[in-house]
Amino acid sequence: MISGERFLAIYRITGSEKEAWAKAQDLCLEETVEFPEELVPPGMIREHVFGHIEEFTPYQNNQSYRVVISFAAETAAQELTQLLNVLFGNISLKPGFCLEHLKLPETLLKNFRGPRFGRDGLREWLGVPERPLLFTALKPMGLSAEELADLAYKLALGGIDIIKDDHGLTNQVFAPFAKRAALCAKAVEKANRETGQNCIYVANVTAPATEVLARARLAKEAGARGLMAAPALIGWDTLRQLADDDRLALPIFSHPAFLGSFVTSRENGIGHAALFGQITRLAGADATIYPNFGGRFSFSSAECAQIAQGTAVPMGHLKPIFPCPGGGMSLDRVPAMLESYGAEVIFLIGGGLFKAGPDIVQNCRYFRELAENWVKPQR
Amino acid sequence: MISGERFLAIYRITGSEKEAWAKAQDLCLEETVEFPEELVPPGMIREHVFGHIEEFTPYQNNQSYRVVISFAAETAAQELTQLLNVLFGNISLKPGFCLEHLKLPETLLKNFRGPRFGRDGLREWLGVPERPLLFTALKPMGLSAEELADLAYKLALGGIDIIKDDHGLTNQVFAPFAKRAALCAKAVEKANRETGQNCIYVANVTAPATEVLARARLAKEAGARGLMAAPALIGWDTLRQLADDDRLALPIFSHPAFLGSFVTSRENGIGHAALFGQITRLAGADATIYPNFGGRFSFSSAECAQIAQGTAVPMGHLKPIFPCPGGGMSLDRVPAMLESYGAEVIFLIGGGLFKAGPDIVQNCRYFRELAENWVKPQR
Numbered sequence: 001m002i003s004g005e006r007f008l009a010i011y012r013i014t015g016s017e018k019e020a021w022a023k024a025q026d027l028c029l030e031e032t033v034e035f036p037e038e039l040v041p042p043g044m045i046r047e048h049v050f051g052h053i054e055e056f057t058p059y060q061n062n063q064s065y066r067v068v069i070s071f072a073a074e075t076a077a078q079e080l081t082q083l084l085n086v087l088f089g090n091i092s093l094k095p096g097f098c099l100e101h102l103k104l105p106e107t108l109l110k111n112f113r114g115p116r117f118g119r120d121g122l123r124e125w126l127g128v129p130e131r132p133l134l135f136t137a138l139k140p141m142g143l144s145a146e147e148l149a150d151l152a153y154k155l156a157l158g159g160i161d162i163i164k165d166d167h168g169l170t171n172q173v174f175a176p177f178a179k180r181a182a183l184c185a186k187a188v189e190k191a192n193r194e195t196g197q198n199c200i201y202v203a204n205v206t207a208p209a210t211e212v213l214a215r216a217r218l219a220k221e222a223g224a225r226g227l228m229a230a231p232a233l234i235g236w237d238t239l240r241q242l243a244d245d246d247r248l249a250l251p252i253f254s255h256p257a258f259l260g261s262f263v264t265s266r267e268n269g270i271g272h273a274a275l276f277g278q279i280t281r282l283a284g285a286d287a288t289i290y291p292n293f294g295g296r297f298s299f300s301s302a303e304c305a306q307i308a309q310g311t312a313v314p315m316g317h318l319k320p321i322f323p324c325p326g327g328g329m330s331l332d333r334v335p336a337m338l339e340s341y342g343a344e345v346i347f348l349i350g351g352g353l354f355k356a357g358p359d360i361v362q363n364c365r366y367f368r369e370l371a372e373n374w375v376k377p378q379r
Numbered sequence: 380m381i382s383g384e385r386f387l388a389i390y391r392i393t394g395s396e397k398e399a400w401a402k403a404q405d406l407c408l409e410e411t412v413e414f415p416e417e418l419v420p421p422g423m424i425r426e427h428v429f430g431h432i433e434e435f436t437p438y439q440n441n442q443s444y445r446v447v448i449s450f451a452a453e454t455a456a457q458e459l460t461q462l463l464n465v466l467f468g469n470i471s472l473k474p475g476f477c478l479e480h481l482k483l484p485e486t487l488l489k490n491f492r493g494p495r496f497g498r499d500g501l502r503e504w505l506g507v508p509e510r511p512l513l514f515t516a517l518k519p520m521g522l523s524a525e526e527l528a529d530l531a532y533k534l535a536l537g538g539i540d541i542i543k544d545d546h547g548l549t550n551q552v553f554a555p556f557a558k559r560a561a562l563c564a565k566a567v568e569k570a571n572r573e574t575g576q577n578c579i580y581v582a583n584v585t586a587p588a589t590e591v592l593a594r595a596r597l598a599k600e601a602g603a604r605g606l607m608a609a610p611a612l613i614g615w616d617t618l619r620q621l622a623d624d625d626r627l628a629l630p631i632f633s634h635p636a637f638l639g640s641f642v643t644s645r646e647n648g649i650g651h652a653a654l655f656g657q658i659t660r661l662a663g664a665d666a667t668i669y670p671n672f673g674g675r676f677s678f679s680s681a682e683c684a685q686i687a688q689g690t691a692v693p694m695g696h697l698k699p700i701f702p703c704p705g706g707g708m709s710l711d712r713v714p715a716m717l718e719s720y721g722a723e724v725i726f727l728i729g730g731g732l733f734k735a736g737p738d739i740v741q742n743c744r745y746f747r748e749l750a751e752n753w754v755k756p757q758r
Contacts, residue, residue: 001552001553026675030675031547032519032520032547033518033519033520033521033547034516034518034519034520034545034546034547034729034730035518035519035729035730035733036730036733036734039730039733039734040519044521045519045520045521045522048521049519049520049521049553074551074552074553075520075547075551077549077550077551077552078550079549079550079586079587079590080587081549081585081586081587081609081612081613082547082549082550082551082585082586084612084637085546085547085549085585085609085612085636085637086547088637089546089547089609089612089636089637090546090635090636090639090706091639092611092636092637092638092639092640092643093635093638093639093642093643093670093676093677093678093706094639094643094675094676094677095643095677137413139412139413139414140411140412140413140414140419140424140428141411141412141413141424141428141454142412142423142424142427142428143424166413167413167464167468167469168410168411168412168413168454168461168464168465168468170456170458170460170461170464171456171457171458171461172453172454172456172461173380173453173456174380174428174453206460206461206464207458207460207461208458208459208460208616208619208620209588209614209616209617209619209620210620211458230460230464230468232471233460233463233464233468233614233615233616234460234614234616235588235612235613235614235617236612237587237588237612237613238588238614238617240587240588241587241588241589256469256472257464257468257469257471258463258464258467258468258471259471259472260469260470260471260472260473260647261471261640261641261644261647261648261649262640263472264471264472264473264474264644264647264648265640265643265644265647268639268640268643268644269640269643270640291472296405296409296473297472297473298472298473298474299472327469327472350413350414351413351414351415351418354414354415354418355415355418
C-alpha cells in the first residue's frame, strides 16, 4: 500500500535552533496525522505517514533554518488540493513557516499534466520564436464592450502579442462577459488581418464555480485564443481543470489577485518561486503574472528573479512557463527589465502604455520596437 | 446602468497619516479601474466605478488608520469571486492593508443565499436546542476505513454530536473516500440506534475541482449528514456551490487549512472576523472551524472573540453560524472555553479527546457531561 516514494518540501523555519527544530517536528505531524505522537503505536503510520526531517541547516543569521521534510507520496492522494494541504495546510495557521521549494518525484508528478503549451508552445501559438513577448490589458472597468473592443483593435494594430481583459472585468453590466469576449476577439482578428500579425485575445474567466468552464467555452467559441484566471479566487485545482480540458486546449495565464497574503510576510507563507513558479506550473498555467520590482507593488528584484527561476526549475515533465512581470510598469523601464529577464519573458504593461503618449497605436509600436531591437545584438 | 448603491469595506491601513491617505487613494483605483487616474475623463467611471474614501480615522497609536471605502455594487458583478477581488484582489499584493469588516447592502446580499442551516437550523438538525455542541475528528491518517469507522462508532456511542473526517483524509489508499464515507456513516447510524441520540458523520469533500460535488453526492447517499471543505483549497465559491446545492441540502463546515497566510501578519491580510466570520457566511458555511486560543496555534483570545462576533454580526438575511474553536484543545480547557464562548459554540476536540484517558467512549461521555452541566445554571 505504501510505495516508499517520498516527496520533499523545503521550508524556512524561523526561530532559534531549538525552536526551529521543535517547529520542524511539529510540522511533520501537523501536516499528516494531526495527532499526538505518543498515541501512535510503532508501525506503518509512524514510519511512513509521519513527515520526516531530512535536513536541518541554519541560514546565515542563525535565526532561521532551512528544513527539508519528506512526505510519503500517498499522503497527497494524487490530488493537487491534498498536495497543497500536506505542503501548507494547517501549518499556514502557525507563525514562522515559509514553504520555499518543492521536489516531487515522478510518482507524484505523473498525476499532473502541467502546462499544455509552456514557453515553447506559447511561442509557437503566437508565432514569435525569439523576442520577448508583449502583453497588455483592456481597461478601465466601466467602459462598454464596444469601447473595450475598439481599444483591443488599436492595441493589436500597434503590434501587441497578447491582449487580456483586465482581471477585474468579469460579468459586470458595463461590459457583460459574452458580449465583451465576442467583440474583443473579433476586433483582434480584424487587426490581425490588417497587420498580418498573430495577436491573441485572452478572456478573463475568473468566475463563480458554476461559470468558469462555461465562460471558457463561450470565449473559445467567440475566438479567444487564451484564458486568464486568478487561482486564489477560483481555486488552484479549478485552474488545473481549465488547463487540462482538451476541448479548450488554450494557453492559460495565471493572475495573482487575492494571492498576496502568501508573500507579504517574510517569515510566513509561501516563497515567491514556489508560489508563482512551481505551484502555478503544477496547476497547468503557461504563464504566471506577478507584480514586477520597481513598479507600484513591493516585490524586490531578488524576489522577481526567484520567480523567473521557479518558472523554469526542473520539475520532471512539467514544461517551463513564462514569467509575466507587470504592475505599474512603464515603457522606459523595458530596457532594465530586458537586462533582468532576458528574452524569455512576457512584458505586461497596462496603464503605462496609455501614459506614454496620446496615440495608443504609436505607443504600442514603440513598445514592440524596444522588444525587437533587443534580440538582434544577442544573435 | 448604475444603481448608485454602494457597499462598504473597512480596512486598517498602516502608515503615517500622509502615507495611509495615499494608500487609501491607491486602493480606490487598484481594486476597481487599475488605471492611471489622470487618464480617466470626468463622468460615470470617475464618479461611480472608482472606490471612494468615506471615512478616515486614526487608530490609537496614529500608526494605522481605519479607512472606510465604498464601491459601486455593480463592480462586484453579483459574484462572490469578483466581490472578493474588489475587496482584496491586487491590494493583497501590497503591504499595509488589512480588510477588517464588510457592510453589504441588500442589493448585493440578495445574490447570496448564505448559510442554509445557520445556528438554529443546525441545532434542529442535531436535535440539541441549547447546550454547546460537541465535535471531533477521525484520525490519524493511515488508519483503514474499517478502523476509522470503528472509531466513529465509539465516538458516537460516547455522545459526540458531530464526527468529521480529519481534514487531511481525502482519497488516500489507506482509506479511500467512498469506502470510508460508507463505513463511517453506517457506524454512526448504528451507534445512534443504540444510544437513541442523533450524532452526524461529516465527510471531508476537499477534493479536486472535478470531484467535489461527486464526493458530496456520494457521501450523502452513503448517509453522511454534513460536509466539510477547506475554501482556501477548493475555492470560496466552490464552498458556496456545495452550500447552495438543493440536492445536497446538508450542513457545511468550513475548514481553515491553507488559509493561515491571510491572518499571520498583523498589518496585512484579512481580519479574523471578516475572514472566518463574514466571508465564510457569505460562502454559505453553517459552521466555521478555526484554531482556538491557548492551543497549539497562535490565535489570541481577542482574535477568537472577534471570530465569534463575525459569525453573528448582522448581515441582512444571512443567518448567524457556529464558531468551532479547535486545534490542540483538551478537555480540561472546556470550562474556560465555556466562559469565553457561552453555549453558542461547537467545541472541536481531536487529539485531546484521545489523550484524556485510555477509554475513548468514557472520554466522550465526560466531554458531553461538561457541556451538559454548564447549561443548567444559566436557565
